[in-house]
Amino acid sequence: MTEYGRGPGSEPWHPNDPLYGDQGWEGHQAADGQGPYGGQPQHYPQQSPQPQYDQQAGYPQHDFNGGWDTGRQTGYDPYADPYADPYGSQQAAYGAERPDPYDSPEAYPPPQPPGRRHEPVQETPDWDPGPNDREHAFFAGGDDDDDGHEEEHPRSSRRGGRKERRGRGGKKRRSGCACLVVTLVFASGIGGVGYFGYQFYQDRFGAAEDYTGSGISEKVTVEIPKGAGGYVIGNKLEQAGVIKSADAFVSAQSENPKGLTIQAGVYTLNKEMSAESAVKAMLDPKSRSNLIIAEGRRNAWVYEQIDKRLELDKGTTEKYAKKNWKKLGLPSWAAANITSEVKDPLEGFLFPSSYPVAKGQKPGDVLKKMVATAGNEYEKYNIEGKAEELKLENPLQLVTVASLTQAEGKTHADFRRMAEVVYNRLDPSNTETYQLLQFDSTFNYLKGQSEINIGEGEIQSNKDPYNTYTRKGLPPGPIGNPGQEALGAALKPSGDGWLYFVATDGMSKTEFAKTHNEFLKLKEKFNANSRG
Numbered sequence: 281m282t283e284y285g286r287g288p289g290s291e292p293w294h295p296n297d298p299l300y301g302d303q304g305w306e307g308h309q310a311a312d313g314q315g316p317y318g319g320q321p322q323h324y325p326q327q328s329p330q331p332q333y334d335q336q337a338g339y340p341q342h343d344f345n346g347g348w349d350t351g352r353q354t355g356y357d358p359y360a361d362p363y364a365d366p367y368g369s370q371q372a373a374y375g376a377e378r379p380d381p382y383d384s385p386e387a388y389p390p391p392q393p394p395g396r397r398h399e400p401v402q403e404t405p406d407w408d409p410g411p412n413d414r415e416h417a418f419f420a421g422g423d424d425d426d427d428g429h430e431e432e433h434p435r436s437s438r439r440g441g442r443k444e445r446r447g448r449g450g451k452k453r454r455s456g457c458a459c460l461v462v463t464l465v466f467a468s469g470i471g472g473v474g475y476f477g478y479q480f481y482q483d484r485f486g487a488a489e490d491y492t493g494s495g496i497s498e499k500v501t502v503e504i505p506k507g508a509g510g511y512v513i514g515n516k517l518e519q520a521g522v523i524k525s526a527d528a529f530v531s532a533q534s535e536n537p538k539g540l541t542i543q544a545g546v547y548t549l550n551k552e553m554s555a556e557s558a559v560k561a562m563l564d565p566k567s568r569s570n571l572i573i574a575e576g577r578r579n580a581w582v583y584e585q586i587d588k589r590l591e592l593d594k595g596t597t598e599k600y601a602k603k604n605w606k607k608l609g610l611p612s613w614a615a616a617n618i619t620s621e622v623k624d625p626l627e628g629f630l631f632p633s634s635y636p637v638a639k640g641q642k643p644g645d646v647l648k649k650m651v652a653t654a655g656n657e658y659e660k661y662n663i664e665g666k667a668e669e670l671k672l673e674n675p676l677q678l679v680t681v682a683s684l685t686q687a688e689g690k691t692h693a694d695f696r697r698m699a700e701v702v703y704n705r706l707d708p709s710n711t712e713t714y715q716l717l718q719f720d721s722t723f724n725y726l727k728g729q730s731e732i733n734i735g736e737g738e739i740q741s742n743k744d745p746y747n748t749y750t751r752k753g754l755p756p757g758p759i760g761n762p763g764q765e766a767l768g769a770a771l772k773p774s775g776d777g778w779l780y781f782v783a784t785d786g787m788s789k790t791e792f793a794k795t796h797n798e799f800l801k802l803k804e805k806f807n808a809n810s811r812g
Contacts, residue, residue, distance in 0.1 A: 520551075
């Protein structure tokens with residue numbers, strides 16, 4: 281193939297050569313106007329100085345044994361694009377490099393001036409396609425057919441000297457080792473699919489693992505939190521050894537019509553029970569070790585119940601509470617107003633609710649839950665802000681009013697009127713009782729009793745701060761644990777002007793009066809019912 285392009289010749293560059301001057305590919309014009317070699321002809325021993333001439337194209341042709349004709353070419357345009365190809369559409373010989381005007385080894389082919397058509401260079405693939413429509417090199421072995429010949433890629437110098445090994449005729453025989461590897465991969469894949477398929481079937485369609493019967497004699501206690509669903513309950517039972525799997529429990533719970541009514545609490549159950557037996561046991565109130573604090577219960581009763589359920593000596597919990605009350609989480613506004621006259625700092629803060637209490641727990645942990653519940657409930661009602669609106673000295677007094685309302689009210693309908701009686705008697709302008717509450721409930725609290733018929737002499741002789749017959753205003757602290765309704769009534773009492781009340785039947789019927797004369801009539805009614 282004939283190569284067209286600039287090469288060494290016997291003659292210097294002509295000044296009218298379109299590639300001569302500053303835009304030349306390999307040199308610059310000398311300052312004196314001479315060619316790049318000072319006007320002297322450059323000879324190479326192996327080359328002939330006589331050029332070939334292409335009759336059809338009309339320009340000198342380079343020959344491997346000669347140089348260039350230095351004559352002018354007919355039709356030369358001095359204003360032509362200096363980057364244009366002076367040799368027309370002729371292509372360079374195979375293997376020849378086109379000079380790069382940007383001197384970058386990666387710029388191949390070089391950027392072309394506008395208007396010049398560039399023929400794309402065919403890229404040699406990085407892997408040898410086989411006879412079966414591009415066979416990948418992994419499946420081609422060259423150990424037997426490869427003759428060891430290495431052919432350098434024509435552009436390897438531009439790709440970091442990368443070389444490829446090629447087999448004869450482009451064909452490569454599959455390696456036995458590669459086939460063995462593929463076989464092993466497929467075999468292990470089939471085994472893995474089979475294993476995971478079996479596990480998937482077991483998880484989706486197989487029966488869940490389960491024990492049989494009602495379990496062994498060994499018992500454990502399990503605490504179920506409030507709002508727990510089937511899987512939470514099942515996981516706790518499984519961890520405690522009660523059932524074998526949470527899935528079995530969820531299945532048994534869904535099959536039992538009352539299964540979704542399982543409540544929060546502490547349950548005493550046998551180990552290794554069937555899921556069905558566990559569900560039935562948890563629906564039985566006898567298995568639940570919950571302590572339910574009713575509205576109005578005093579702390580003394582709560583302490584006794586905790587001792588019984590934790591199987592502790594009587595008085596253990598009460599002693600712990602009075603000694604460690606500052607560590608049990610009372611709201612700051614409550615702790616700040618506890619005085620030495622308060623009989624029990626935790627009174628009013630063991631909020632009425634259901635609590636899990638069972639053997640193995642500690643008194644402090646049980647009390648903390650109760651106090652935390654009270655704190656959360658009081659925060660909902662904005663105790664601190666409401667106390668000021670109701671002209672009370674502090675939020676603790678508001679809890680005290682709620683405890684009085686709870687203790688004296690016989691029905692829920694009484695609570696708002698009972699709360700009004702308290703506030704009206706505390707009013708400094710009260711000329712009926714002169715800020716004396718005169719509640720039997722406060723005297724009963726200090727005495728640790730619940731009596732209705734209290735002698736006048738006994739009451740008047742006792743000067744304890746909790747005796748509201750002899751001490752004006754509220755007692756030093758709450759006298760029980762009020763529930764939500766009593767608390768709501770203390771926050772929003774009625775406004776009818778009630779100052780007196782009497783349980784006329786001595787039990788549950790409470791009647792109210794606004795004046796002292798009305799009160800005397802109610803008292804006569806009470807006495808009549810008592811004699812009858």
